Amino acid sequence: QMQIIHDFKIPVKKYSELGQNNNFPHPEECPHCHDKLLKHGFYHRYVITIDGKCFWIQIRRYKCQHCKKTVSILPAFLFPRFQRSLNYIICCMKEYLLQKKLLLYKRAVYFYLHRFSSNIPGLIAFFRDKYHSLIPFKLF
Incomplete structure (x- = not known):
């Protein structure tokens, strides 16, 4: 799975509150084969902020209709595979x-x-x- 980092320009708390209503970008094309990406739901994860608060957030996922690979939009306040902000x-x-x-x-x-x-x-x-x-x- 590939992850695209996107700056939503909102704090972690607001991102968490908005959930699936965040303004998720829709990538133009698959980064692997350049075909069309379709929405493929969400996955959930936790993020721990510097003040020790834990938030449950939703990550938008897309799937290529051709190569079947998935792409996720990861908020810029996270690093891939890290739980802390x-x-x-x-x-x-x-x-x-x-x-x-x-x-x-x-x-x-x-x-x-x-x-x-x-x-x-x-x-x-x-x-x-x-x-x-x-x-x-x-x-x-």
Whole structure:
């Protein structure tokens, strides 16, 4: 399954409240074969924000009518396969790296640091190309 990151320009709480009524973009074509994508329902997941609140959110899914692959629209406040919000993860790593202060238990911070450091080129592209305005501090 491929995920397309989309900035809904609303906070996590509002996104959660709107549920299926969020303004989901409809991709023009399948990123795999360039055929038409059809709506394919939703899946649900949790997101934990920096203030410790947990929200149940719905993720829009599309399916290609030709190659049958699915594409999901992931809100920009999330990273694929991470339950904590992007802001939460970045703040935890920043606090640990700059001040040796733990906002999470040490094992989780080390997990994030390892996961991020093993994918530096992808992270640089992610932040540089689209989402540098979402980072709660200056990178450079």
